[in-house]
Amino acid sequence: MTVFIFLFGVIIGSFLNVCIYRIPEGISIVTPGSFCPRCKHPLSWRDNIPLFSYIFLRGRCRYCNNKISLQYPLVEFITGMIFLLFYLKFGLSFSFFVFITVASLLLIAMFIDLKFMLLPDIVMLPGIIISIIYALIYGFPYNFISALGFAVAFYALGAIFKGGLGFGDVELIVIISLLLGFYETLSVVILSSLIGTIYGLYLIKKENAGMRTKIPFGPFLISSFLLVSIFNIQVFYLPH
Numbered sequence: 756m757t758v759f760i761f762l763f764g765v766i767i768g769s770f771l772n773v774c775i776y777r778i779p780e781g782i783s784i785v786t787p788g789s790f791c792p793r794c795k796h797p798l799s800w801r802d803n804i805p806l807f808s809y810i811f812l813r814g815r816c817r818y819c820n821n822k823i824s825l826q827y828p829l830v831e832f833i834t835g836m837i838f839l840l841f842y843l844k845f846g847l848s849f850s851f852f853v854f855i856t857v858a859s860l861l862l863i864a865m866f867i868d869l870k871f872m873l874l875p876d877i878v879m880l881p882g883i884i885i886s887i888i889y890a891l892i893y894g895f896p897y898n899f900i901s902a903l904g905f906a907v908a909f910y911a912l913g914a915i916f917k918g919g920l921g922f923g924d925v926e927l928i929v930i931i932s933l934l935l936g937f938y939e940t941l942s943v944v945i946l947s948s949l950i951g952t953i954y955g956l957y958l959i960k961k962e963n964a965g966m967r968t969k970i971p972f973g974p975f976l977i978s979s980f981l982l983v984s985i986f987n988i989q990v991f992y993l994p995h
């Protein structure tokens with residue numbers, strides 16, 4: 756079963772790659788079929804097997820011989836692992852399906868945010884709807900109060916430090932807080948700030964980038980959300 760769940764995640768990951776590439780370009784995610792992003796040559800089924808084709812083709816397009824971005828197998832592998840780890844945590848339950856769906860949406864958002872500095876509503880809004888349903892069942896009313904608190908805090912921070920946190924980040928913290936509640940969301944915020952600070956210092960050192968270099972915060976929030984929700988990481992200890 757675990758192997759099956761992993762492979763299911765890998766296949767979904769392959770679809771997430773399509774969404775990551777096509778949503779910002781405004782191309783339909785259904786048609787046309789897969790093509791090489793460099794030479795636009797349509798891909799046959801054997802060029803398009805998640806993970807395996809990348810290995811068989813040694814990371815190069817069969818038609819134009821250009822390198823295939825490492826992002827493709829990476830997203831497929833990460834999605835497989837996330838599905839597997841949520842399965843080990845939740846079993847085949849309602850929570851499992853909620854968390855893999857939201858994780859999939861947020862993975863799309865994360866890779867688009869890395870490239871384009873935006874969290875597209877077409878993936879954020881379904882995430883909000885699913886997390887509202889989940890919180891109505893498992894976290895009413897506390898997760899809603901928590902989500903409101905974090906949303907106001909993020910919105911205020913965004914307004915004070917202009918350009919720091921965008922509205923997409925407010926939507927993101929609402930989704931996370933509806934699913935996780937107050938304490939775990941606080942862990943997510945602290946962990947993402949830590950990772951963000953370390954990454955910022957690394958960038959400044961490596962590229963001599965000034966403090967003005969813009970870094971999207973979404974990817975740190977999303978990766979921290981996945982770490983906290985999968986591994987129950989608690990950044991601080993509170994007796995409760």
Ligand SMILES: [Zn+2]
Pocket residue numbers: 791792793794795796816817818819820821
């Ligand atoms: Zn090609």
